Structure formats: C-alpha cells, structure tokens
Amino acid sequence: MTNALSDMLASRDWILTDGATGTTLFNMGLQAGDAPELWNVDARDKVRALYSGAIDAGSDLFLTNTFGGNAARLKLHSAQSRVAELNRSGAEIGRELADKASRPIIVAGSIGPTGEIMEPLGPLSETDATEMFHEQAEALKDGGADVLWVETISAPEEYRAASKAAALAGMPWVGTMSFDTAGRTMMGLTSKAMVAMVGKLDHPPLAFGANCGVGASDLLRTVLGFADAGATLPLVAKGNAGIPKYVEGHIHYDGTPELMADYAVLARDSGARIIGGCCGTTPDHLRKMRAALDTRPTGQRPELAEIEAALGGFSSASDGTDGNAPAPRRGRRRG
C-alpha cells in the first residue's frame, strides 16, 4: 500500500522536515507549563502560523502540534478526556494547509512519549501504552494525517507499543528515538540496538532514526551508527539547533542557521534521507538547510573528525557501538 510519504521517498533522494514546535510556540506566547495541544482548539491561528512557517521555509513535511497529546501527558493538564478532539483538530489544521500548498506537503501526526517508565522498571504496561498511542493515532488519522510520527522515545518497549498502535490504526508510521546519554537513549539503547529492535517489529516504520538529544554532532554519530549496523530502511536525522545557552534571562540555542545548513548536508552524507531540525530550529534555519540541500552536492560519508570540525565536539568519547565503551566496575558473581 502506498501513501504520501512512501511516494515521496520513492521519487526524492531526500526530504526536509520541519524544525522546532515548542520553541516556536513559546515565541508566540505559549506559557511554560501550558499544554501546547490546547491551542489546536483555542488558538488555531497560531498553530496555522507554526505549520506555515515550516511550509514557507521549504519543508516537505511537518509535524502536527500533538507531541504531548496522549492521555498520560494530557492528564497532567486534566485534559485526558480530550485526546480525540485535540489530536484531530491539530491534524485538521495541518491537512487544510497541506492541501492548499502548491507542492506536495506531508502532514505527520506527532506522537511523543508517555513520560512514564515502562514495566518492569516502572508502572506502565506495554498494553496500556499501546492503548494510549492507539487512541491518539485514530484521532490523528481522522484529522487527515498522512503518516504517524513517533519521536523522542527512550525505551524500546515504548517504541514497540507505538508500532502496535500504528498497526491497530492501520497507519504508516515513522519512529525516532532520542540519544541523549553517552550516545545512547536514556534507557541505554545504542544506535546499533535500535536497528536490531526495529528489524524485529511486525509493523515496521517507513523510516526510523534519531531526534533531539544533545547536539547536531552527536545526532550524526548516531546516524552513522545506524548505517554501520546495516539499516535498510530510510534514516531520519532531526537534530537540535546546537545547545541551549542562557543569555540575560532568555534561552538561546547556539546553532546558527549556517551551522544547521552544514549539519543538513552532513546528515545526508551520513546516510539520512529525511532531514530536519528539532528544538531551537526556526524557519530561518530551515531556509538555509533547504538551500544547502538543494545546491550542495552529496558528498562522501563523513568521518567523525569532520563532523566534529564542522559542528562541534561530541558529548561522550564512545557511543557504545565502537567497542571502546568503558567496562563495568563490578562483575556478576552470581550463577
């Protein structure tokens, strides 16, 4: 079965996604602590402006404002009964804009983590997580999303739950994890382990990869790790615009549009086919990224040293895939 994203992947070498959702909405006046998803109903013009910002800057695909739209997250705002309404509305606004655009634009229904720790370490069962994601997935589908876009996941169990939810909703999906701890996800998953995990799914994603995390350099190291592990599905690179810095009471990401343009080209050289930004990536960044991808040729796969020279250092010496990870201080003595 084909869909808008598989069609675009078949006809294009690379696809540019959008950038930051949170950063942009906060700049429009969203208050810290408020659920951005409420704006899908209460401030539709601002959500329209968010999506248009990406489309006008040259993105081929944008994510809906539904990242925290699962029941577990909305519960923190006593809005857990509004999952269907808020997600459908967020997708509908996107659908309208995509249909009006003069070039093909994909509406990706954003699904973020539940924020709960999965069993057996924490309270959330895979079944309950699947149910929550499924509820959100159906609403995004109703609202006209072309594809589900699962992101910033740390636990393999949660990723699996999302894949089951996509299957239940009969939707194609893309899923990325956040590699923010010594090159691994918070739960310790390496890029290599993610490739193995994705390979075992009954309902595999159309593409998978990494988003958010630490900085652009780390993210590209992760993408190289996917490629080294023999990934066959298209890879996604959605990195932050540098690292947040506190300047006179405000937060600035230190990644300039020029740096993100270099990052986009290096991401493509590293093997990513779906490229975009995450936190701190504004339409200005996206414009430069688009121009760079359009005008600069695809180069050789970069060495880590080239990435470091262009984008800055890595957050850890090893990412757990090179055999150089430090050894445990205690051995298991039990049989």
Added chain:
Amino acid sequence: MADEDDIILADLDDEELVKQMFDDLYDGLKEEIEEGVNILLGRNWMPYRVLTEALVGGMKIVGDDFRDGILFVPEVLLAANAMKGGMAILKPLLAETGAPRMGKMVIGTVKGDIHDIGKNLVGMMMEGAGFEVVDLGINNAVEKYMDALVEEDADILGMSALLTTTMPYMKVVIDTMIETGVRDDYIILVGGAPLNEEFGKAIGADAYCRDAAVAVETAKQFMARKHNELAAG
C-alpha cells in the same frame, strides 16, 4: 534459581559479604540485599555501619558507572530498588540508634515543568546515598519550595527543569530566597537536561549537577563543608 555455584551469603565472612553486596546492588538483586543487611545486623553491626559501608558503598559504584555512561537508567532503577529494600529494614533502626544524619533534601521540578524522570532519579540516588528526601513532585511554585524547606528542616534544595522555558524559574526561587534572607541557610543544587554549569552560576545556585550521580557527590561535598564550618564556627 539454585545453582551449584550459587553463593550462600551467610557463609561469607564480613569482608566477603560486603563485597558480594556491592555486586548484588550493582545487579539490582533486592532479596539478596535484604538478606545481606539482616545477616550483618545479626552479626551485631550497627545499622549506621551497614548503611554506610555496605549500601552507600555499593551505590557509589553504581553512581560512578552511571556518571561514566557504563550503566543506564534501567540498571540504576533496579539498583535503587534493591537499596530501598535494605533501607526499609534499616530506617527504623537508624532512628532508634541515633545515627548521624547524612542530610535532608527537598526536591521538585519547577513551576511549569511536568517532566519528572530526572528528578525521580536524583531522589532515588540521594536516598541510595543515605540522604533523606522530601519529594514535592512536579510544577512547584516558589512558596511551595520555601514552605517545605522550613517545615522539613532541610539542608538542601534540589530544583529540576527539562524545558528551556521553565529553567529561568529557578532564578525566581533563588532571588526570593535572597530577598527573604534565607539563601545561605541552604545548599541549592539544580539540574535538568538543558542546564549547564554556566547557567547554575548565573542564577546563583551552589552547583549544577549533570546527572543523579553528580548530584549525590556534590551534595556530600557541600554537606561535609557545612559540617566543617559548624565545627569551626
């Protein structure tokens, strides 16, 4: 699972048993830790000695490996859970025997921030290191922190934020503490993914802690300094 080379904890001498407990904490084996604690108590170890030498000593290794990217959140959660099993036995005994306090921390995510995994980890690791922890949960306004510090007679304030939009609120809390003249009564530690040392300094915190393990080490250092000052003063 009974295995031929299964270890019988009660057969080990004190030194070997403590070493084995370090391994069992590392592997997150709660029942074995509980058994080890009971054996040491049965051998007339003071509860405080069991806590510091067996449990805190073991959790230090877990913390160091977490800091160095060798262990990750799942292993740390398991180790903390095993530690908790041992602490449940020791807690009433520690109070009875008048054991010295490691220190008390009030912790919570700041107003507007609902992301609590990092904060929970710090709480667990601090408990694992023998500190008392009062968890205020998420989304705390300045009044909530201030009230809890007084009510709990706390030594340390821990604030956490995951969002770049909520981290500036930490400064609001510290500024209020300065205005009311209580800033220097407490050790203030801040943490969260988007923060860094520069930020910690800029807002007037005592330290920025990169992760839960660093939080524990930093808290220990500041508590030691505090005790020295009291002794000197």
